Amino acid sequence: MTNATQPAANADERIKEISRFRKALIRPELGGIVGTVAVFTFFLLFAFDSGMFNSQGIMNWSQISAQFMIIAVGACLLMIAGEFDLSVGSMIGFAGMLIAIFSVTLGWPVWMAIIVTFAIAVSIGALNGFIVVRTGLPSFIVTLAFLFILRGFAIYLPQTIERKTIIGGVGEAAEGDWLAAVFGGKIFTGFFQWMGDAGIIAVFERGTRKGQPVVDGLPMLIVWAILLVIVGHIILTKTRFGNWIYAAGGDAEAARNSGVPVDKVKILMFMFTAFCATVFATCQVMEFGGAGSDRGLLKEFEAIIAVVIGGALLTGGYGSVIGAALGALIFGVVQQGLFFAGVESSLFRVFLGVILLGAVILNTYIRRIITGER
């Protein structure tokens, strides 16, 4: 026995030294970084003089990317915790509609409409999560049900109350509202004015706004996106709760055996996803000054695709918020870039499908490297 019980003193000769390349490969963000570099290189080469990279162009695709980012952060943390939420898109439509109904039809102050809407949306997220952990049903099915339920209400409510599917007039109601400005306002306007004066960004040549910069500030939408990405990344990688998110998605049973409150983690992630969807909805309502029943259509899938491009595994337990944010950036840049480059916009969907397939195949390969499966 003495020989056999000797622990291996040196590195195991049967394990090959891991190469730097392979080590880089198992970072979840890798796909997102490579994709981002590729996409920017492509459009810098083929669409540089189309206006895509002047101040309006940058603001254009940044805003689209920020929209994707906001819902991708929620979807990312939820997917790492081992669940899906297919009701994100419907939640966007439903939450936006609630804000419009509360503030315009019922005449509540906008701040109250927003707070009550957040409370309702997050409660529905909790209900989603509660049903999933209680019944043990796949979240795919439970949230698919809510995809239809919430979309149905988003159409039914305005139809019954106002006999139309679009409710406008939120813009006027939100005038001077402190909370509306948190979602619909712009910051750093002085800085943008300075950049306009200094000739760094374009200014209006004539008209009533002569001398003002065309892009006059950083929209709160982008601020929210950056904030959510940073907070999500810190929670996931730097806190004990983040460890529980990984554990809940990696193997719920093993996590429970180690004392991780798996059900609580999952329900909280469903609530966070609903929160992100409502942030998206509120920003959109404030931007357009109204809500439409069809808002947020297919957004759940776009969020999931951004997350998968960002390196997360569909089976849970592995992924990165930064990766998901890069996935969202790729989305925004390509969607708007094709427009700037004058390519037929339907090709965007072809691109989506292709990149999704490529990302999933890459992720499966990476998973085998991490777990040492063959």
Added chain:
Amino acid sequence: MNPEKAPIIQMQNIAKHFGRVIALAGVSVDVYPGECHCLLGDNGAGKSTFIKTMSGVHKPTKGQILFDGKEMHFADPRDAIAAGIATVHQHLAMIPLMSVSRNFFMGNEPVKQIGPMKFFDHDYANQVTMEEMRKMGINLRGPDQAVGTLSGGERQTVAIARAVHFGAKVLILDEPTSALGVRQTANVLATIDKVRKQGVAVVFITHNVRHALAVGDRFTVLNRGQTLGTSQRGQITPDELQDMMAGGQELVALEDSLGGTV
């Protein structure tokens, strides 16, 4: 085993009935600190029911559990863990996609306070993990290495080291070697030996007599829900253990027909 010490856990006359099935019919076992107590038995002998009773999963139908001399009533496994009874399952202990360090501290994450926020203290976790793994004879490439890259034996060792680090006084190992190769088994047995020397009571469940004899101090054989007594190391031969597990006669007859290879 040190006979001057008091037993850390005493299972007295434990009976467990599931409906009409009598899984355990009055089993008594004492476990002392620093000993490796092997619980042997064939499939269906009641080993699993017995250790699940010990770890708080089942409540005994009859009998008493004394922990450190005091009678205990575990409502659920959490109570048993809090008292210092840890179970390492053959599966369901580690998460392959997570790093060794994240696994090691899963559910017990160290935190450091920065301003109003509490953060996962990765430096401390990494340092402790590397140190504990080195003690157990596992050389990691780094604390961020995924558990999935470890062998089955190494995973068992990480799970054992984790249980001991977090204060287990009684460590129940549920067939830790049954799915392992020869060398990995040797590593796990070496780990059991190290843990025992730290004063932890190890309850080692197996149906492999050779594995049991390699590290065991005392041996209790279960057969059809009853104990056939506890024997000291050196007072029993492998053949006797084997016979007791199988219930005697049939295996002797079988062994003869196979030329003594069972």
